[in-house]
């Protein structure tokens with residue numbers, strides 16, 4: 467592997483100073499399950515690797531009914547899916563966190579790393595978008611909040627500028643009568659990259675008969691994870707019915723603009739956008755109804 | 758090479774200090790610097806689990822950890838699972854149940870299985886299969902490995918009850 471120096475940052479300002487000084491030659495290290503592979507294969511270069519796991523803000527995992535969920539960018543997946551609040555309030559996130567890699571990957575991999583790698587197939591991203599996640603981004607002088615669906619600009623590319631790092635992800639508290647789910651299509655049961663995936667969140671009325679709102683995002687069908695507001699619009703105000711779900715799934719299919727690669731053809735991915743949207747919505751509705 | 762760093766870690770319950778370059782993986786450090794060659798390099802990219810170790814109680818692939826990240830950490834390798842005399846029940850059952858052929862994947866499977874049984878002494882077959890999904894074996898077809906882990910779990914439970 468290429469030579470670099472290593473700093474284990476203890477504070478946000480220490481990390482931000484190094485990132486400001488070294489620009490794109492400084493790389494943040496969270497769980498390393500992408501970065502170490504990228505550096506080893508020469509797909510990224512670094513003069514300094516800044517380990518961000520020791521920074522308190524990036525290690526927080528907290529929930530309150532008023533503020534919702536705050537997940538530090540460097541919190542590993544095993545901590546997330548073993549957290550009682552996440553299990554109770556964000557089951558869609560559990561779907562995704564338990565799918566990424568195997569147990570040894572989940573011991574290290576983080577949501578911050580998954581988001582910053584910005585793979586169109588990144589498994590946490592569609593469900594985080596569905597949950598209306600905001601990214602907290604910091605540099606030496608500024609902290610800002612960016613909606614997750616605006617975070618990506620292309621495969622492997624985000625809006626982060628040299629000198630900036632992701633501090634945390636913030637998910638609003640779940641609305642009453644809401645439910646969410648994430649599903650991916652892969653040719654085997656474990657350890658693979660999504661051919662197509664869907665994350666859905668629905669909010670139902672008090673009788674659980676009508677959609678008050680919904681958010682849907684797809685994975686692996688566009689250069690970035692794809693937020694599909696048209697699918698939410700097709701559901702909002704409608705009764706919970708096969709027709710409404712069908713219309714949302716058709717909207718997702720229309721929004722998908724996939725490519726053909728070794729994992730699947732564009733045509734298959736178009737079809738899967740429809741199927742996975744339907745399945746994710748049905749599961750989200752089931753959860754909203756207490757299932 | 759320049760920029761070597763001094764790292765101190767507890768490895769198999771023993772405090773060890775070593776010098777490494779930041780670019781060296783924990784796997785390289787274990788094998789080439791500390792001469793603990795039980796952890797194997799299969800893929801060097803996180804897919805095969807042959808390099809698995811337990812770091813601060815968490816199962817990780819040592820090829821995806823930098824040696825410098827081990828500073829202050831507690832690490833258990835296959836050498837640390839092997840008792841001073843005889844074999845660990847996992848090792849014993851792997852032998853009895855013929856859960857290995859070439860053996861290159863075995864240390865990783867045993868370390869991973871140990872991490873599972875530490876948490877869950879009575880796993881179902883499905884739980885064992887999911888837990889071990891990150892470990893690849895090209896020889897056995899997995900069935901005998903799963904059986905050996907279930908058998909070892911039963912032995913460990915019986916030992917604990919007897920104690």
Ligand SMILES: Cc1cc2nc3c(=O)[nH]c(=O)nc-3n(C[C@H](O)[C@H](O)[C@H](O)COP(=O)(O)OP(=O)(O)OC[C@H]3O[C@@H](n4cnc5c(N)ncnc54)[C@H](O)[C@@H]3O)c2cc1C
Nearest residue numbers: 494496497498499500501567576579580582588589632803
């Ligand atoms: C065997 C294997 C299986 C995998 N399976 C899956 C899978 O099923 N689904 C999936 O989506 N992914 C999978 N991955 C990819 C990877 O594990 C995930 O993307 C993981 O979430 C990355 O998190 P990390 O903490 O390891 O990131 P790191 O490797 O630490 O970082 C990833 C990138 O983000 C940058 N970065 C990290 N933290 C920050 C920060 N705070 N601010 C700014 N930039 C930052 C790094 O510089 C790097 O470019 C797999 C990887 C392996 C090796």
Ligand code: FES
Nearest residue numbers: 799800801806820
């Ligand atoms: S060598 Fe580390 S996972 Fe294969």
Ligand code: FES
Nearest residue numbers: 858859894895896
């Ligand atoms: S025994 Fe040969 S790879 Fe598993």
